[in-house]
Amino acid sequence: MTQTHCDVAIVGAGILGLSHAYAAARRGLRVRVFERTATPLGASVRNFGQALVTGQPPGVMSDLARASRPIWAQWAQGAGFSLRRNGSLLFARTEAEEALLEAFCAGRAPALGYNVELRRGSALNDLYQGRFRHHRAALLGLDDQQLYSREALPSLIEYLRRELGVQFHFSTLVRDVDSGTLRTTEGTFTAGQVIVCSGHDYQTLLAEAIAPLEPQVCRLQMLRARPQVDFGLGHAVLTGLSCVHYGAFADLPEAEAIRAQIRRDTPELEEQGIHLLISPTPHGELIIGDSHHYGSDAVPFNAEFVDRLMLELAEDTLGMRVEVVERWQGVYGSRGPGPFSVLRAADGVTAVLMHTGVGMSVGPALGERTIAGLFG
Structure with a gap:
């Protein structure tokens, strides 16, 4: 040839x-x-399309995420795809989660240049006409972006x-x-x-050449759903559960109280590696997930109770029911x-x-x- x-x-x-x-x-x-x-x-x-700066650990990952931000903007303009640049919302549902967000905003965020705002009281109630007033606080990550992959x-x-x-x-x-x-x-x-x-x-x-790195595969259960009421969600949504997974927060002393709370009240979330992410699509639907299961291969079998756990978290966070329209399995390389x-x-x-x-x-x-x- x-x-x-x-x-x-x-x-x-x-x-x-x-x-x-x-x-x-x-x-x-x-x-x-x-x-x-x-x-x-x-x-x-297969992912959420969340290009997050806020959750990245200090150092090379946060530097790369910040440097990626203007590239995404160039691509969206040149290629003509939808890119939301109004940030993400991470909701504190418990006192422990709120304490971590307070500590982050008082220390690491200003020291290392995370562009965030902590919203409580009337500022929280003003979000989406009070849709999220049942939470204690919201961390607005102003540099976070979102696309529909x-x-x-x-x-x-x-x-x-x-x-x-x-x-x-x-x-x-x-x-x-x-x-x-x-x-x-x-x-x-x-x-x-x-x-x-x-x-x-x-x-x-x-x-x-790759074998000495001992990489693993992570598989995730994912859902696409239609909210009971389309209230025009334009932000990526996370909860305090993500604070024990994302490097920007996970090593803060306040994260240990959240871990203890999860292990005491909802150990199944830790067992299944669940922390809630919600991404609105340009078509009024929501991508919801995810769980995390690690191994040398991605086992193809999904567990319905894991989907139910994620849907319950989503409905509690949004304050409304959702209707599932699609389910699939995400997969990515991990743990190198x-x-x-x-x-x-x-x-x-x-x-x-x-x-x-x-x-x-x-x-x-x-x-x-x-x-x-x-x-x-």
Whole structure:
């Protein structure tokens, strides 16, 4: 078969692959992207579409999330997809959760530049005509953004193809890569640099190089629902449960009281790794989740009681019933040696792996960082 050369060949058309394609193409490099399915079907389109700055731990992750924010704005304008930039709402439902938000706003937030506001009293009651007055407080994360992944990623792909000349090879399995060569079901290609962004697939490519990282897979139960009353929710919604999961809060001393409360009152939430996230779609529906189950593979069987737990949390948070219209399973790579790995697997071959579920939040800037490291 004929060989076709490019400057950068990227394996995977999820958010990491597209971020690296953008970073390379905007530098004038010739880019090809290979994806085994006809359209992206992995973690990037199964998620909430929340690009959060507020929840990221101090350091490299919060830096990447902040740097990703303007890139998302550029993409939304160029590709024409919906991007909400009015922030997120994290609700404190208990005294312990409120105490943590107070401590965060008094210390870490101003010290490290988290752009947040704590709303209580009349400021809380004014949110959505009093819809959330049954909570104690709300942390408004002003830098947080939200998109609808199922629509945003195809629009971004078309933008990269149309405006930056990126060539896409869908329904094309990359069987093997080594120094500058890709052997695929569409033929053999060569590239100056190969970047593998294949998500939670640790076996098809570079298995020997990835194995020492000991990564795992996280699977999540997800729902799409229609609220009983469409009150125009325009913010991502979280609760104090997220404070024991997200690095911006989880190491604060006040988080231990929340953990103790969960273990005492609702241990099933900890057992199933549940913390509530709600994302409104542009079509008046809500994406609701999620649970977290870890292992070497994503077991395909969902438990109905887990969905019921999440729906009860959602209905309590929103103060209304919801009607489920769709259920699915999310999956992403997790539990590696850090939040992500950039691995030089061979001469001219780099693997980029996320070990946490925040690829939408940090992916755009991580792509810039990787390409800058390879090309200057």
